[in-house]
Amino acid sequence: MSQEQQDATDYVRVTLTIHEFSEDGECCIVSDKHGHGTELSTDAFLHDAEDIDVGDTIACDILREAKYVTDLARENGFTYGDAPINPAIDHRAKKVSCDRLVCWVLYRAGFTDQPFSQGVVVSAMHTWAEKNGFLEISDMAVLEPGDIVLVRPNQSGTYALHTFLYAGETDTEGVFYRYDHGSDARIQSVQPNAQPLELDGAPFWRAYRPVATAENNVCYARYYAEQ
Numbered sequence: 001m002s003q004e005q006q007d008a009t010d011y012v013r014v015t016l017t018i019h020e021f022s023e024d025g026e027c028c029i030v031s032d033k034h035g036h037g038t039e040l041s042t043d044a045f046l047h048d049a050e051d052i053d054v055g056d057t058i059a060c061d062i063l064r065e066a067k068y069v070t071d072l073a074r075e076n077g078f079t080y081g082d083a084p085i086n087p088a089i090d091h092r093a094k095k096v097s098c099d100r101l102v103c104w105v106l107y108r109a110g111f112t113d114q115p116f117s118q119g120v121v122v123s124a125m126h127t128w129a130e131k132n133g134f135l136e137i138s139d140m141a142v143l144e145p146g147d148i149v150l151v152r153p154n155q156s157g158t159y160a161l162h163t164f165l166y167a168g169e170t171d172t173e174g175v176f177y178r179y180d181h182g183s184d185a186r187i188q189s190v191q192p193n194a195q196p197l198e199l200d201g202a203p204f205w206r207a208y209r210p211v212a213t214a215e216n217n218v219c220y221a222r223y224y225a226e227q
Contacts, residue, residue, distance in 0.1 A: 017145065017168060019064040021057065028060075058109065058212050059146030061219075065108040066165050066179040069101060070191040073181065080184045086119035088112075098163050099125060101181035102148055105165060110212060110219030123159040125150060129208035132216040137207040140197055147209050149178070152202040160205045167192040 020029045072078075073096050081095040088107030096104070103120035111132060114120050120128045129148060130136070137147060145168040150160035167177035177192040186193065198204050214220045 017063060018060050019067065020060055029064075058210055059144065061109045062105060062146040062165065062210065063167060065105045066101075066167070067191070069104050069108070070179055070181070070187075073101075073187055074190065078187055080181070080187055083118060086114055086116055088114065088119065089116060096181050096187060098122060098180060098182040101179065102163050102165060103128075105179070106148075106210065109210070110217040111210065112218050113216065122150075122161060122163050123154075125163050126159060126206065126208070129210075132211075133213060134208040134210050137209060140204045140207065143176075143197075143207055144209065145177075147207045149197065149207045150205045151198065153205040157205075162202055166197075166207065170194050 017031050018028050019031060022028065073094075076094065078091075078094045078096045080097055082097065083091070083093050083095040083100050085093065086103065086107070087093070087096055087100050088104040091104075099122035100119050102125065103114055106120075107114055113132070114128075125148065134148070137143065140149075143149065143166045145166060147166040148163060149166050150163050152161040153159065154161060162182055164178045164180035164182065167179055169176055172194070174196050175194050176197055177194055178197075179191050180186050180193065180195075212220050
């Protein structure tokens with residue numbers, strides 16, 4: 001948006017979520033808070049396309065894949081439960097849960113070093129994230145879309161009992177978008193859904209921001225490496 005456009009009185013400010021960039025960086029797929037999508041030229045942004053870094057690309061891929069997986073699960077009658085096989089590899093059991101959603105989305109974004117059986121369970125999510133060199137976040141005020149959020153720590157505070165993907169702010173103070181498969185009701189809902197980050201009995205524990213490297217991501221050379 002040019003300065004001339006910003007100074008005009010006949011425009012509406014809208015918050016858009018970026019889901020995917022074209023390979024040449026000249027356009028991207030975006031959606032508003034209602035899920036209405038469109039394609040925009042990156043010339044429409046307030047920043048230059050060159051300023052979009054590797055971290056932005058990963059976050060866009062994670063949000064795109066989260067939308068794909070949650071839509072697939074809802075439309076195909078998935079139910080809450082422990083998948084016998086990592087659903088990113090084989091989801092014919094039609095079982096998914098909070099941790100299986102997160103690892104499924106991350107798998108599709110290139111982080112494929114995951115257990116075949118069940119996948120990355122929530123109690124091991126922090127150790128898996130640390131093994132992959134993800135950035136640990138202790139302050140939920142600095143969360144960014146695409147971050148893995150861990151809440152409801154166990155009594156000893158050594159691991160979390162619930163996880164979801166943070167998807168950004170809403171227009172309501174204290175309410176945020178998330179991709180969350182922690183119950184049948186959530187699986188059957190259109191996502192992202194909007195809730196406070198901390199719910200009763202589920203305080204924030206920590207979060208992790210995925211970081212792609214040549215060692216931890218099979219898509220790194222093609223999509224994320226500096227050109």
